[in-house]
Amino acid sequence: MSMKRKTVMSGMRATGRLHLGNLWGALKRWVAIQDEYQCYFMVADWHMLTTAYDRTEGLGASVREMVLDWLAAGLDPKKCVIFLQSRVPEHAELYLLLSMITPLSWLENNPTWKEQLQELSKTKHGLALGLQAPEAPSGEADESLRTHGFLGYPVLQAADILIYDADLVPVGQDQLPHLELSREIARRFNTIYGKGGEVLCEPRAMPTEIPKLLGTDGRKMSKSYGNAIDIFEEPDTLRKKVMGMYTDPTKVRANDPGHPDPCPENPPGCSVCALQKLYNPDWKTRVEDCRAGRTGCVACKKELLSLLEKPFAEFRARRAAYDAKAVDSILAEGSARAREKAGATLDRLRRAMRLVS
């Protein structure tokens, strides 16, 4: 008896090269589940336009760089569907249909949107948003985020997910409000067009256990802080970054006792230790040695570097196996496969909505 494999759908905005936070937070999970589930993994290039619509110069390169990192991390285009959002125009049609039934209040109350607006109100984007002085300089107007598209971000995301009849969506904590909205939109669609039955499948979050990972400066690893270690770091820069990592400011000499974990003496905890925990099977000994003043930070960093050597060499080798042309053809093939499924779902939805086909 064969059970139908469950469908997984997830995506990342096309932000270019990925770092170890992305690797441990999302990619490793994707790689681990690609055998077990029917997986659709999407490069969300349209979502980039919701905020950076006036900065599209580097978008093509960002898409390719990110897919290369996916492949280097072990995603296999034979096992999963790797595709580009803008090459599957069916998403846009479903986005439009869903936008008809999505109450504005759901979007205006979306915590992610509100937070982003708040953040932006502190920047010059905020001026353009009209969140500060109404006499904001008109030169900023093209940076405005008071757009239909930015407010509709989660509706587009709902379309991305619902069009594949996804059962499960592996996402981080920050994306849970968006996923909840997708579920609510699906329910509303079913209430209006489902005659009591289910037309759209309600996706569930696949919670990801995200290990705590700090950037080189002790803050959360993030591209925008400039503290990230890329998955595809060259040996030279890798060495420089690791040797310059934030440790424990109270551990001045090698034999001073250290505070590797977050504590009053070292609130963020040690960045090197956070990586030791991921890459060193024997990290517990290292932590004890640090606390007892038996190892110094330089030795600890050198050890970490040697532990990173093998996985990083593997990334480089896998990445080198693909060139831009190979990436383009993987995306073209994946997008064609995605369109088959997306098209079939749309046919079903058009019928449910009694649109003439």
Ligand code: TRP
């Ligand atoms: N919003 C997601 C992010 O910022 C990206 C995304 C777009 C996504 N569409 C999706 C994630 C569908 C999961 C499913 O990371």
